[in-house]
Amino acid sequence: MRNRKTGFAVAALVAAAALMLGIWYFNLPQTREGAKTVVVEVVHADESTREFTCRTDAEYLGEVLLAEQLAEGERSAYGLFITTVDGEEAQDSLRQWWCVTKQGERVDTGVDSTPIADGDHFELTMSTY
Numbered sequence: 001m002r003n004r005k006t007g008f009a010v011a012a013l014v015a016a017a018a019l020m021l022g023i024w025y026f027n028l029p030q031t032r033e034g035a036k037t038v039v040v041e042v043v044h045a046d047e048s049t050r051e052f053t054c055r056t057d058a059e060y061l062g063e064v065l066l067a068e069q070l071a072e073g074e075r076s077a078y079g080l081f082i083t084t085v086d087g088e089e090a091q092d093s094l095r096q097w098w099c100v101t102k103q104g105e106r107v108d109t110g111v112d113s114t115p116i117a118d119g120d121h122f123e124l125t126m127s128t129y
Contacts, residue, residue, distance in 0.1 A: 036118035040070060042086045043125040045096065050086055061100070061122060062111035071098075071111075071124070079112030085124045099127040 038061075040052045058064050062080045065071035072084040082098040083090055090096040100107045100114070101123045107114050116122075 036116060036120075038064060038116050038118075038120045038122065040065070040068075041121065041123045042070070042088075043123060044086070044088050045126040056116075059115060060112055061114040061116050064116065065111060065124075079110040082111065082124070085126075088126065090126065095128050097127055097129065099123075099125045101125065 035055065035057055037053060037055050040054060042050045042052070044050075052068065052070060054064050054068050054070075056064050056067065058067065065082070065085075066080070070086060071080075071082050073080045073082040075081075082100070085098050090098055100111060102114075103121050104123070107122075
């Protein structure tokens with residue numbers, strides 16, 4: 001009897017995990033193939049701005065930033081952590097970091113998993129915490 005309950009519990013756990021994986025997969029942001037133009041606006045610590053128009057076949061923002069040499073950073077299991085944009089490096093001692101937004105709204109994904117579409121406008125803003 002005890003083995004039967006354990007078996008049901010394991011089966012329920014596997015089913016729940018499969019359901020969660022399916023929900024995650026179908027809610028992934030969709031990418032778009034082909035040529036596209038995106039704008040990347042950089043807001044520096046001194047509040048000066050520069051705008052870059054990028055033409056690309058890339059599907060993710062991180063690819064564009066690296067290909068255009070707009071950003072540098074450190075790679076980890078979580079993707080690219082941006083440390084430098086347009087030649088300005090975030091200083092840990094000043095508690096600075098680069099905030100990524102899309103048309104003014106904060107991006108909830110890392111740049112390596114942020115899909116891009118033709119006409120998108122992204123902002124990279126030097127921020128402090």
